[in-house]
Amino acid sequence: MQHHPTTGHLNKILAAGISTFVFASGAWASEATVVPEQPDFPAQSKITYVPRDSIASFKALSSYSEPEWITKNFVETGALPPVEERLPEEPLVFKTGNMPDGIGVYGGTLRHVIGGRPEGWNYQAGQSTGWGGIDIGMFECLTRTAPLYQVEASDMEPLPNLAKSWEWSEDGHTLTMHLIEGAKWSDGVPFTSEDVLFMWEDNIVDPNVTPLNGASRETFGSNTTLKALDDYTVEWTFEEEFPRQYLFNMAYGNFCPGPAHIMKTKHPSYADTTYDEYRNGFPPEMLNWPVMGAWAPVEYRSDDIIVLRRNPYYWKVDEEGHQLPYIDELHYKLSTWADRDIQTIAGSADLSNLEQPENFVVALRRAAEETAPARLAFGPRLIGYNMRMNLSGNGWGEPDARAQAVRELNRNPEFRKAITMAIDRQSLGDSLVRGPFTAIYPGGLNSGTSFYDRESTYYYPYDPEGAKEILASLGLEDTDGNGFVNWPEGTLNGEDLNIILLLSSSYNTDVNLAEGVIGQLQQVGLRVVQNSIDNNQYESMRYGGDFDWMILRNSPALASVVQGTTSLAPVGPRTSHHHRAGPDGTLDLMPYEEQLVEIVSHFIATSDDAERAELMKQYQEVATKNVDTIGLTEFPGALIVNKRLDNVAAGAPIFMFNWAEDAIIRERMFVPKDEQGGYQLFPETLPGKPGADGPVKG
Numbered sequence: 001m002q003h004h005p006t007t008g009h010l011n012k013i014l015a016a017g018i019s020t021f022v023f024a025s026g027a028w029a030s031e032a033t034v035v036p037e038q039p040d041f042p043a044q045s046k047i048t049y050v051p052r053d054s055i056a057s058f059k060a061l062s063s064y065s066e067p068e069w070i071t072k073n074f075v076e077t078g079a080l081p082p083v084e085e086r087l088p089e090e091p092l093v094f095k096t097g098n099m100p101d102g103i104g105v106y107g108g109t110l111r112h113v114i115g116g117r118p119e120g121w122n123y124q125a126g127q128s129t130g131w132g133g134i135d136i137g138m139f140e141c142l143t144r145t146a147p148l149y150q151v152e153a154s155d156m157e158p159l160p161n162l163a164k165s166w167e168w169s170e171d172g173h174t175l176t177m178h179l180i181e182g183a184k185w186s187d188g189v190p191f192t193s194e195d196v197l198f199m200w201e202d203n204i205v206d207p208n209v210t211p212l213n214g215a216s217r218e219t220f221g222s223n224t225t226l227k228a229l230d231d232y233t234v235e236w237t238f239e240e241e242f243p244r245q246y247l248f249n250m251a252y253g254n255f256c257p258g259p260a261h262i263m264k265t266k267h268p269s270y271a272d273t274t275y276d277e278y279r280n281g282f283p284p285e286m287l288n289w290p291v292m293g294a295w296a297p298v299e300y301r302s303d304d305i306i307v308l309r310r311n312p313y314y315w316k317v318d319e320e321g322h323q324l325p326y327i328d329e330l331h332y333k334l335s336t337w338a339d340r341d342i343q344t345i346a347g348s349a350d351l352s353n354l355e356q357p358e359n360f361v362v363a364l365r366r367a368a369e370e371t372a373p374a375r376l377a378f379g380p381r382l383i384g385y386n387m388r389m390n391l392s393g394n395g396w397g398e399p400d401a402r403a404q405a406v407r408e409l410n411r412n413p414e415f416r417k418a419i420t421m422a423i424d425r426q427s428l429g430d431s432l433v434r435g436p437f438t439a440i441y442p443g444g445l446n447s448g449t450s451f452y453d454r455e456s457t458y459y460y461p462y463d464p465e466g467a468k469e470i471l472a473s474l475g476l477e478d479t480d481g482n483g484f485v486n487w488p489e490g491t492l493n494g495e496d497l498n499i500i501l502l503l504s505s506s507y508n509t510d511v512n513l514a515e516g517v518i519g520q521l522q523q524v525g526l527r528v529v530q531n532s533i534d535n536n537q538y539e540s541m542r543y544g545g546d547f548d549w550m551i552l553r554n555s556p557a558l559a560s561v562v563q564g565t566t567s568l569a570p571v572g573p574r575t576s577h578h579h580r581a582g583p584d585g586t587l588d589l590m591p592y593e594e595q596l597v598e599i600v601s602h603f604i605a606t607s608d609d610a611e612r613a614e615l616m617k618q619y620q621e622v623a624t625k626n627v628d629t630i631g632l633t634e635f636p637g638a639l640i641v642n643k644r645l646d647n648v649a650a651g652a653p654i655f656m657f658n659w660a661e662d663a664i665i666r667e668r669m670f671v672p673k674d675e676q677g678g679y680q681l682f683p684e685t686l687p688g689k690p691g692a693d694g695p696v697k698g
């Protein structure tokens with residue numbers, strides 16, 4: 001099913017006013033009210049806004065340099081060409097004025113801790129590399145958006161990256177992109193439009209492949225096409241006019257190509273292989289995976305560590321011509337997400353996104369001490385959690401009879417309303433952390449986004465008795481006296497209603513929220529059973545539609561609106577998190593979802609700021625009044641960074657357009673010489689040949 005912004009229809013929506021068209025039945029038992037004001041929280045960092053072009057540009061410099069040991073051990077021995085030959089004609093040059101501490105020094109180690117585990121390097125076909133910013137450091141994308149948190153709103157457009165410039169045709173349907181020329185993968189093979197087209201045709205558009213963050217053609221618009229004009233020029237065509245919004249989707253994590261020269265050897269369109277063999281063909285043991293990013297993996301020890309070393313072909317420099325990155329080595333200790341906070345606070349790791357409120361108090365306390373090894377700064381309230389109900393009634397994820405019956409309940413507005421009324425959000429938030437951090441969050445856009453409008457944000461206040469009444473009116477009553485409601489006679493033999501809640505066991509917060517919800521719903525007689533599984537399996541089940549309900553931490557769309565906008569509604573068969581097309585490729589949208597689709601499509605197709613602000617107010621009202629998702633809680637996150645690191649972009653939020661690992665621009669961070677600390681495991685080495693046993697000495 002295709003959806004296009006039909007201006008006529010939208011104008012009707014605008015004219016009718018939200019409240020009259022949203023509810024066909026008018027059968028709500030209690031009125032939706034505007035959400036309470038969010039409490040102020042302490043120590044929110046300030047951002048100094050800058051023009052977009054003050055961050056970087058592409059240009060040739062008169063000379064280039066690199067760490068001395070590379071010249072000595074690699075270039076002088078003939079193992080590598082000189083640095084100026086490894087760089088593109090016009091590298092990306094970071095401007096000194098935008099670097100908080102200026103030009104850096106080489107050396108040092110950036111020590112990460114993560115709770116994820118790598119499935120392999122085939123990010124482009126959906127394998128997790130372990131999260132925590134490994135993929136962000138390895139894969140570069142056509143555009144870049146994470147650093148935009150510091151860009152003035154009037155100047156908001158993605159930064160060039162692998163696409164160094166672009167222009168629109170006069171009619172706005174064609175976008176020509178110029179790729180960086182002469183840049184190379186970390187194994188020295190040229191990066192060209194072949195890599196971009198392989199990403200598009202064989203990973204994004206190929207229905208048998210789902211890239212890691214779930215991009216599909218519709219992420220870039222219905223019927224969008226992409227072709228190569230030559231090695232360094234690609235051309236997009238769009239149905240919409242000037243859909244500048246899609247430039248945001250060309251950033252992390254939707255358009256970050258992998259090395260076609262390696263990946264094609266296992267893709268079924270080029271090799272005699274299956275799609276499973278392709279997806280799983282590049283396990284974490286395969287070292288020296290070619291990257292366009294600043295660091296490539298040279299060591300992997302299961303449940304222990306991943307080590308990455310600097311990419312000798314990296315195509316970014318500072319204004320004095322030093323090839324980046326400054327930092328030689330990246331560590332990813334394989335532990336837990338909670339341990340990332342603890343180690344960073346204690347000084348044995350360098351960087352953490354403090355995103356689990358359970359750790360807020362201990363982290364704040366330690367960071368306040370003068371001897372604290374790390375700095376901590378809170379950003380806006382942009383971390384949010386929703387419980388999402390699977391709204392596909394036509395077979396996404398191939399539900400059995402029980403699951404199908406649950407889907408039909410999920411699609412009943414009265415049912416969704418009962419569930420949201422049964423949730424005590426204040427106590428859910430308090431169970432994570434006391435104090436002013438968490439706020440009542442009914443779903444929809446996070447309160448920290450610039451598009452947020454509280455007056456358009458509705459919720460159904462906590463009312464367990466009211467919830468029970470609604471459930472009873474739907475025929476959901478405890479007929480066998482065991483404390484849990486049964487299906488009505490005639491459905492599943494009137495047995496107990498069981499709902500399965502999918503969640504990732506890798507995060508304490510997800511587990512605590514799930515347990516809170518399950519306990520609260522028990523109070524209204526609903527039996528919810530948790531399916532709490534490791535994050536990699538969780539991700540594959542949720543993309544597969546294999547859930548009744550799930551706990552999902554918000555993606556960037558709800559925190560920025562402009563990033564991943566297509567995920568705000570089922571605008572295409574595979575864009576929404578909780579409602580995707582059934583096996584026949586169609587979406588069975590409910591009337592309020594049709595409205596969300598109209599609103600989001602219109603938002604994508606217009607560049608008028610006032611209109612976009614208005615559209616997002618409508619989005620918020622339609623989404624929250626119709627309980628598109630069950631909002632649970634939202635809170636600010638804090639970035640924790642070891643004090644030995646310099647050039648940490650000031651005020652970077654842990655999450656907005658993307659995670660902080662991207663926003664802080666790690667390739668230009670550095671560690672002063674006397675604080676580099678001997679942490680390197682493979683000093684003076686570089687990534688070796690793809691698949692070879694480890695790094696090389698020269």
Ligand code: GLA
Pocket residue numbers: 131132133337353355659661
């Ligand atoms: C995980 C972590 C986040 C962030 C991202 C980066 O999701 O929970 O804090 O590090 O990885 O991809």
